[in-house]
Every structure is written in C-alpha cells, then in structure tokens.
Amino acid sequence: MDVIFINDLRLDILIGVYDWERKVPQTVQFDLEIGIPDRRAAQSDKLADTMDYAAIVSHIETSLRDNRFSLLEKVADHIAQLSLRDFKSPWVKVSITKLAPLRNVKRLGVTIERGTKT
Numbered sequence: 001m002d003v004i005f006i007n008d009l010r011l012d013i014l015i016g017v018y019d020w021e022r023k024v025p026q027t028v029q030f031d032l033e034i035g036i037p038d039r040r041a042a043q044s045d046k047l048a049d050t051m052d053y054a055a056i057v058s059h060i061e062t063s064l065r066d067n068r069f070s071l072l073e074k075v076a077d078h079i080a081q082l083s084l085r086d087f088k089s090p091w092v093k094v095s096i097t098k099l100a101p102l103r104n105v106k107r108l109g110v111t112i113e114r115g116t117k118t
Contacts, residue, residue, distance in 0.1 A: 001091065001118050004033065004051055011061060016097075017070045025097050029109075030060070030076075031104040034083050035091035039085045051087055060088060072096045080114040091115035 005112035007010045009032070012025040034051060058077055076094040083092040097109035 002034060002039055002042065003033050003091075004053065005034070006032045006057065007031070009057060009060070011064060013064050013069075013075075015069050015072065015075060022068075026101070028072075029097040029099060029107075030079070031054075031095040031097075032079070032083070034087065034089045035089055035104070035115065051089070056083070056087060072098065076110055076112045077114070080112060083091040084110060084115055089115065093118040110118045 003011070010027055012027050014022055014025055015028060016022060016026070025059040032037075036051055040042070040050060059082060063078065063082060064075070067078065069078070076096050079094050079096075080092045083089045083094075091113070092115055093111065093113045095109060095111040099107055101108055105110045
C-alpha cells in the first residue's frame with residue numbers, strides 16, 4: 001500500500017475533560033499516515049490521481065474548529081473517519097499528542113489505526 005504522511009501538524013484546540021481544558025485552547029500535535037486508495041499517481045504524476053495534502057489539512061482544521069471533544073481517542077477516531085469517508089482511504093493511522101499537558105510530562109497521547117492495510 002502506498003501511504004502519504006503528515007507529521008507535526010499543530011493546532012490549538014479545546015480538548016479535555018476538566019473545566020479549564022474546555023476554556024483554554026491547547027496545542028495538539030497530529031501525525032497521520034493515510035493509505036492512498038489508488039496507485040495511479042505513481043505513473044501519471046497528476047494531483048488528481050492522489051490525495052491532496054493541503055485539502056486534507058484544511059478539512060481537519062475546519063472539522064476540529066466546528067466540533068468539541070473531551071478525549072484524544074475521540075478526536076483520533078474522528079480524523080480517521082474523515083480520512084476513510086471523505087478521502088476514500090482504505091487505511092489510516094492517527095497519532096495525537098498533547099504537548100506539556102502535565103507537570104513533569106513533556107508529551108502524552110494516543111495512536112489509533114482504522115481500516116485495512118493491504
């Protein structure tokens with residue numbers, strides 16, 4: 001399977017279960033691996049035959065701006081479902097990291113995989 005990746009996408013979002021987390025945006029880092037549904041781009045060299053990175057990032061930014069979440073797991077699944085549904089990816093891996101979320105913790109997060117990797 002051919003896979004595109006987007007690493008170190010950082011967005012300020014409202015996320016968390018505590019009251020203060022729902023009031024103060026936190027910088028969250030996203031790392032994505034997205035299976036390309038078709039390998040035509042490798043031969044054609046045309047953007048129309050692959051996935052547009054900018055469109056994916058824009059779609060994620062818009063969706064996260066329009067939705068609120070408590071858990072990183074839910075955000076990861078939401079982004080995975082966007083990739084599977086809206087970009088027709090057969091497989092996706094999403095890692096989400098909160099940066100400096102707790103005293104003495106530099107990073108914490110989750111990684112999920114959805115779909116079928118062939």
